[in-house]
Amino acid sequence: MQALVWIGALITLIGFAGIVWSLLKVMKARREELSDDELRQRMQKIVPVNLGAFFLSMLGLICVVVGVILS
Numbered sequence: 001m002q003a004l005v006w007i008g009a010l011i012t013l014i015g016f017a018g019i020v021w022s023l024l025k026v027m028k029a030r031r032e033e034l035s036d037d038e039l040r041q042r043m044q045k046i047v048p049v050n051l052g053a054f055f056l057s058m059l060g061l062i063c064v065v066v067g068v069i070l071s
Helices: 002-031 036-070
Strands: none
Touching (some): 002 036
16 A cells, blocks of 8 residues: 555645646736736636646545555
């Protein structure tokens, strides 16, 4: 079950990288001083990636917990 822990940790890191990427994209969009409509359009493109990254992180953490419990 140690493999499950490492796989879960890898999935969590990938999800965390997605969260950081979406955070950086939002910060960049806010610094560009776009109009409200343009900013909203950019945010609508970033939100699905952000939610997917949170889901990946959650799945990875679940794998880690299950791996630790089964060890």
